[in-house]
Amino acid sequence: MVELKRDELHASVCDPVSASMNFLNEVASRYPDAIPLAAGRPYDGFYEAEDVHRYLDAYLSYLRSQGLGPDEVRRQLLQYGRTNGQIHPLIARWLERDEGIRVPPAAIAVTAGCQEAMVIALRGLCAGPRDVLLAGEPCYVGITGAARILDIEVVPVPETAHGVDPAAVAVVARQVRASGRRPRALYVVPDFANPSGACLDVPARMALLDVAEQEDLLILEDDPYGLFGVDDRPRPRLKSLDTRQRVIYLGSFAKSVFPGARVGFLVADQTVVDQAGRRTLLADELSNVKSMLTVNTAPIAQAVVGGVLVEADCSLRAANREKIAFYRRNLALLLDALERAFPPSTRDSAGIRWNAPAGGFFVVMDVPFLADEALLERSAREFGVLWTPMSFFYAGGGGERALRLSHSCLEPEQVEEGVRRLARLVAALA
């Protein structure tokens, strides 16, 4: 019998964040009737297994319309494929049409979810132990986890209520440089971040691009929630404002199509120069990482997402009208329910507060007690409601008295009932 010592395995195996997420899932499975205000997954009701066949057919018809014969179509779907994928021209059309992002299709790499895009970008950019990633904190666990797998240090930049502060990014970048390390990139979710719900205003976006230029940083812009604003106000993507090629855009189809496709992408239109002065596209260089990670993104999964794009004439905004309306209503319901459950007359004195994000899946609530795993378990057992401790999203302490609440996978009635149950928990701790 071989017995391996756990503390001799890589740090990512014992990642405390994975342990916390596993704990949350385990509590959810032990209390299946608890309302999951913790879960950030999209609403199930939008997906039908039969639709997958229709999307596949739409994509195959598209390939034929591009002049591919039966053998080529079969190969395209069932063979190993181009490392950076095959639906990049459709993604390029969608990005231009919906988001005003104009990039050559060759600058797009289709990945196994946004998660793989993060790993590829980090691996390609960070050459050694001196290269560190800056990230707004509280921070999405997917990027800190990816960095941990790769032994890349993450230096937090504390977020304000309005998201990451460009001036604070500059300060942290300089501190990192003064310590002999290189701040290689900043990770940011400008629209309705996970977990904070924060959204950068346009001046802050412009300032962040200026800071990236001044401090010689790249920006990893992660955008899974940008479609789901509470109104149609334009919120330009950093990448659409990026005239100096500072931004690597990370995309996910998990919410705009469905998570089961496991398809995402990155846009890396920067130029790479070698010692002989030869110039290549960063996306092409990063394909060397991708080829050793997953060879290429499953062509069948790409074909399904490709079919969605073809059917929607490359407008995911149009294709997602129903989802956008659903998530807007659920967010409004969540905020209304909080307002009713915690009236202003009592909440201020009790130290209860929450933010009102302009979109997305998450609201953060400050509470006057320790919101830790023990309380989460009690909340599920005695009160039938689950939430996520905000402390999960801080690497070095923070968020101990705050909860992340999500509405995305719930029926509207469950949102209201979930908040009523949460109010009972809070009352019991008063």
Ligand SMILES: Cc1ncc(COP(=O)(O)O)c(C=O)c1O
């Ligand atoms: C900030 C953020 N980035 C990316 C993702 C999803 O990535 P993927 O496409 O790998 O599902 C999520 C999903 O929860 C997220 O919250």
